[in-house]
Amino acid sequence: xxxxxxxxxxxxxxxxxxxxxxxxxxxxxxxxxxxxxxxxxxxxxxxxxxxxxxxxxxxxxxxxxxxxxxxxxxxxxxxxxxxxxxxxxxxxxxxxxxxxxxxxxxxxxxxxxxxxxxxxxxxxxxxxxxxxxxxxxxxxxxxxxxxxxxxxxxxxxxxxxxxxxxxxxxxxxxxxxxxxxxxxxxxxxxxxxxxxxxxxxxxxxxxxxxxxxxxxxxxxxxxxxxxxxxxxxxxxxxxxxxxxxxxxxxxxxxxxxxxxxxxxxxxxxxxxxxxxxxxxxxxxxxxxxxxxxxxxxxxxxxxxxxxxxxxxxxxxxxxxxxxxxxxxxxxxxxxxxxxxxxxxxxxxxxxxxxxxxxxxxxxxxxxxxxxxxxxxxxxxxxxxxxxxxxxxxxxxxxxxxxxxxxxxxxxxxxxxxxxxxxxxxxxxxxxxxx
Amino acid sequence: xxxxxxxxxxxxxxxxxxxxxxxxxxxxxxxxxxxxxxxxxxxxxxxxxxxxxxxxxxxxxxxxxxxxxxxxxxxxxxxxxxxxxxxxxxxxxxxxxxxxxxxxxxxxxxxxxxxxxxxxxxxxxxxxxxxxxxxxxxxxxxxxxxxxxxxxxxxxxxxxxxxxxxxxxxx
Numbered sequence: 364x365x366x367x368x369x370x371x372x373x374x375x376x377x378x379x380x381x382x383x384x385x386x387x388x389x390x391x392x393x394x395x396x397x398x399x400x401x402x403x404x405x406x407x408x409x410x411x412x413x414x415x416x417x418x419x420x421x422x423x424x425x426x427x428x429x430x431x432x433x434x435x436x437x438x439x440x441x442x443x444x445x446x447x448x449x450x451x452x453x454x455x456x457x458x459x460x461x462x463x464x465x466x467x468x469x470x471x472x473x474x475x476x477x478x479x480x481x482x483x484x485x486x487x488x489x490x491x492x493x494x495x496x497x498x499x500x501x502x503x504x505x506x507x508x509x510x511x512x513x514x515x516x517x518x519x520x521x522x523x524x525x526x527x528x529x530x531x532x533x534x535x536x537x538x539x540x541x542x543x544x545x546x547x548x549x550x551x552x553x554x555x556x557x558x559x560x561x562x563x564x565x566x567x568x569x570x571x572x573x574x575x576x577x578x579x580x581x582x583x584x585x586x587x588x589x590x591x592x593x594x595x596x597x598x599x600x601x602x603x604x605x606x607x608x609x610x611x612x613x614x615x616x617x618x619x620x621x622x623x624x625x626x627x628x629x630x631x632x633x634x635x636x637x638x639x640x641x642x643x644x645x646x647x648x649x650x651x652x653x654x655x656x657x658x659x660x661x662x663x664x665x666x667x668x669x670x671x672x673x674x675x676x677x678x679x680x681x682x683x684x685x686x687x688x689x690x691x692x693x694x695x696x697x698x699x700x701x702x703x704x705x706x707x708x709x710x711x712x713x714x715x716x717x718x719x720x721x722x723x724x725x726x727x728x729x730x731x732x733x734x735x736x737x738x739x740x741x742x743x744x745x746x747x748x749x750x751x752x753x754x755x756x757x758x759x760x761x762x763x764x765x766x767x768x769x770x771x772x773x774x775x776x777x778x779x780x781x782x783x784x785x786x787x788x789x790x791x792x793x794x795x796x797x
Numbered sequence: 798x799x800x801x802x803x804x805x806x807x808x809x810x811x812x813x814x815x816x817x818x819x820x821x822x823x824x825x826x827x828x829x830x831x832x833x834x835x836x837x838x839x840x841x842x843x844x845x846x847x848x849x850x851x852x853x854x855x856x857x858x859x860x861x862x863x864x865x866x867x868x869x870x871x872x873x874x875x876x877x878x879x880x881x882x883x884x885x886x887x888x889x890x891x892x893x894x895x896x897x898x899x900x901x902x903x904x905x906x907x908x909x910x911x912x913x914x915x916x917x918x919x920x921x922x923x924x925x926x927x928x929x930x931x932x933x934x935x936x937x938x939x940x941x942x943x944x945x946x947x948x949x950x951x952x953x954x955x956x957x958x959x960x961x962x963x964x965x966x967x968x
Binding site: 389409413414415438439442484485486488500501502503504505507508511512516550551554555581584586639726727728732745747748749750754 | 812814816817820821822825837838856857860861862863864865883885886887890891894895939941950951952955956959
């Protein structure tokens, strides 16, 4: 009898050429896909210093410029120029230019598939778990090694499972669920571990909503953060990758280190308070907090369904005079479809500022850096002190609905006072612009 | 790199994140600007830290981003290493890759104070506070991790591998 395996164990067994990989073992695993953003420049320069002029497999390497696009400084513009030259020099097959934020673009183009092992120069590479892939963030030295050899040593992680029970209440989004988990179980619950999200609530989520939760797996400490790839996920990817895509999940009797059950039926919208994604309170506990900047962006939450919810809340309303609302769509394709559907016009009419896609304000780069004494409510993933700019700013995290509602009210407010709908499932409509 | 380091301790708390070690707007800046921005929650740290000093921190040290500038900044400051209750795992892997001794040692935070003389060895997992006469045993690095450290980091391992392959090919 084969030993039942978790998703992490199945992927690492296959990628290391073994019949089985048990939690705690060390393996050397071969990468199916490798993603590098601007950090590619640093890796490529290190390769050249070592006399290496080719990557292990140019077909498997994806480079995209998202963290500093459009270039905010001359130095960054030079960096992008160098990146394009190095992409050409190394013959990288998938150069995605500035099509948007890496994790969104790779997913919407079907470049990451269920069961694959993906290394990315970005901690939020856990996002690929939304399609059942093992996405893992690494630094530039390890990426240099991977680009040269195609493989990396990994400890097979134990897996913890979150069984999400009940039903998502009206006016709540998957962001509220993952913030709730961070608050209730802490930001180290999955340290050195993989997560599997399951149960009726997980199964009912759109792919976009799953990406939000897998994305924030890293804020729970996770190495990987999986959803099983179901038929809807496979159909979505097959239409983009133009290959057959098969469902992928854990074996029925896989062994978990822990199973945490959370019934979300009575959940209030959740807000992470300064300065940790784990400092989470129900919105009623922080309602009335004045908001100077409302930010709807990042790889966590700026997909089509998020913009649809924001547009529904802002339709016929105005952004409060105290507040600036900055919207940075997750990809150029999302921006295009949101424009076609009229969401962008609705947002602009309400007084929002819509920027080009990219990481933008999330890491405090540009397009919405916050100043000392300011308060920001953001759909991003981290509210560490100084993350979005000044160390003397206060950053709160919430769902796109909470951010849009706060933009109208000028303060943190229960979004259900303005919206009691359900999140629309728009995955299939978020077509690639390319 | 030696697996064993000894130095004077700076104490930090829980959840010291990579943004605090290397704020985004400084990571491509010249070293003096990068240096001035490191761990500003204790402003005296970057002005008074001495080569060979150690950090002893609480839980989840290095949580957050995959930016390697975080451990690199601490190493470039001359810090000998870090002991913490636990680490953010990407930060920790980056430490191994750049040959910077960091050891997860439960109990260490309560066992040390600023200025203590502390020693630890990632090969054995032993940590000693010489000032207080306290010794703690933690899980050591694996032999493969110790070997990466001994060779001076993952890029040095790669360089030697390439040189060996070229020597073999030309023989």
